[in-house]
Amino acid sequence: MPKQTRQEIIKNLLNSNIVETQEQLVELLRDTGVDVTQATVSRDIKDMQLIKVPIRDGRYRYSLPVDNPATSAGSLDSVLSDALQSVGRQDYFVNLILSPGSGPAVASILQARADDRIFAIVPADASILLICRGSEEAIALTSELGILLEK
Template sequence: MRKRERQATIQRLIQDEPIERQEDLVARLNELHIPVTQATISRDIKDMQLIKVPAGEGHYRYSMPAEKQLPATDKLRRTLITAMKWGEAMDNFIHLALLPGTAAAVETLIEQLDDQRIFATISGDASILIICRSAKYATAVLAELEAMVG
């Protein structure tokens, strides 16, 4: 299982169940036939920036931080509105021109979408190259990104 898929499963689990400890998370994932180690879960917790919140009666449970609870599309939209200058598609490629220093954040948000039309992304400081699986997908993805900006 890929990291992104595992972390999506972790997010669903902590939203649906009162997971208090890393060991509980390891056990639940193993029950779902997702073999993980304590070290992997520890890295995922750090990477996902999970926090512990009161769950009543002196117990705590894992939760997503407030910023992480927003859907990836909402975070991307909010970021693109202030960062995107323009975009252009050619064949199966999209070039996004952004404000300096914003490309890495935008690239991360695009990757969080886990859009199967996108093969890969490459970012610099102020631009991103999005490689789509077809020219048709590139046109559609660019149209969606431009619609987010308005």
């Protein structure tokens, strides 16, 4: 089977299933008649730039990368509502405290948004430092992200 076809099947599986491990993805592919090894799936994950995003109960699932700013706002809201624990601001810095392991996924979504107010994103495992272009931008971002804490 061509790689492109297999990767299209993977996209469909990720959109219709919660896949937490490579082994689960191998089994789902085999259930659809695609005989693959874990090594092949691992290469597909890297090639497709799949990310792991947090789900409830401290677990993670594979997800397609967000490359459309129109859809990334909804994805960010969803991921942040689960992961965000607090938001702080100092001058033009905004610090996000997140649930453990969610920093890279949230940073990836923030980068995909290409928000002009953000100059740089410094992710860690359970936090992200946003460096804004100015204090006004930092205040606006802090306010927007703080609303998600109230949900």
